[in-house]
Amino acid sequence: MRNFLLKILPYGLRIEVGKIKRYIKYAYHLNINKPIKLKQCPICTKEIAFFLPVGKKRKAIHCPFCSSFPRHRAMWLYLQHNNLLKSGIRILHVSPEPSVFNVMSKMQNYSAIDKFASGYAYPKSVLQMDVEQLKFEDESFDLIICSHVLEHVDDDIAAIREMGRVIKKEGKILIMIPIEKDLATTYEDKSIISPKERLKHFGQSDHVRLYGMDFAKRIKQTELNCEMISTRELTNESDFIKYGIEDDFIFVLTRNKNVTIVP
Numbered sequence: 001m002r003n004f005l006l007k008i009l010p011y012g013l014r015i016e017v018g019k020i021k022r023y024i025k026y027a028y029h030l031n032i033n034k035p036i037k038l039k040q041c042p043i044c045t046k047e048i049a050f051f052l053p054v055g056k057k058r059k060a061i062h063c064p065f066c067s068s069f070p071r072h073r074a075m076w077l078y079l080q081h082n083n084l085l086k087s088g089i090r091i092l093h094v095s096p097e098p099s100v101f102n103v104m105s106k107m108q109n110y111s112a113i114d115k116f117a118s119g120y121a122y123p124k125s126v127l128q129m130d131v132e133q134l135k136f137e138d139e140s141f142d143l144i145i146c147s148h149v150l151e152h153v154d155d156d157i158a159a160i161r162e163m164g165r166v167i168k169k170e171g172k173i174l175i176m177i178p179i180e181k182d183l184a185t186t187y188e189d190k191s192i193i194s195p196k197e198r199l200k201h202f203g204q205s206d207h208v209r210l211y212g213m214d215f216a217k218r219i220k221q222t223e224l225n226c227e228m229i230s231t232r233e234l235t236n237e238s239d240f241i242k243y244g245i246e247d248d249f250i251f252v253l254t255r256n257k258n259v260t261i262v263p
């Protein structure tokens, strides 16, 4: 029922319904007798008593105001600390998260794309496009953000090469993926195609592989450089807790300046 409602609602209404639900949940969990350790969402900048609990484990991770999750906030900190959102630069955002999209879509020269899951509504400004076949000229963008997309993509290396084709020589491609930290080598089996089997093997019904700690090594198949950054490096211990960040990685891909990318 919930999924059905999510699918039939227009994008704007879906966002509003989500917002009201989060506010109610926030009010419900607010306990005035509890000492408050203030948190802050770096994206919407709101100070809050806690992040909302999510899922079976009730992990406190969801911003009640902008719906950001720890990985969105970590990416945002990386963008801010490295001053990557300079005015005038061309940005490509692959499958944008609403929390970051709401802020970045106000910028000039911002393009967002998504493959469009059937039945869902998307903001009008998001273009329908496959990351494996980008309809942009070579060296079009200064910055590409691609978070939690590649685990859904059949040929992730082709998608990375394609992003490498459209990034400028001095540009940066920022990638986040769900990583199984205990897994040394990425687990992939192209014969596993049913949603039920994918859930069992890869942890989600629409994931096509389970990434291990070898992502940076996989990038060696392309002509791109890869730097693996721990989210612990983004800030000090107290802000790590205050901003609700989790242990994770951001991969920063850059071009070898003298190499021409062949898609």
Ligand SMILES: [Zn+2]
Pocket: 041, 042, 043, 044, 045, 046, 063, 064, 065, 066, 067, 068
């Ligand atoms: Zn927020």
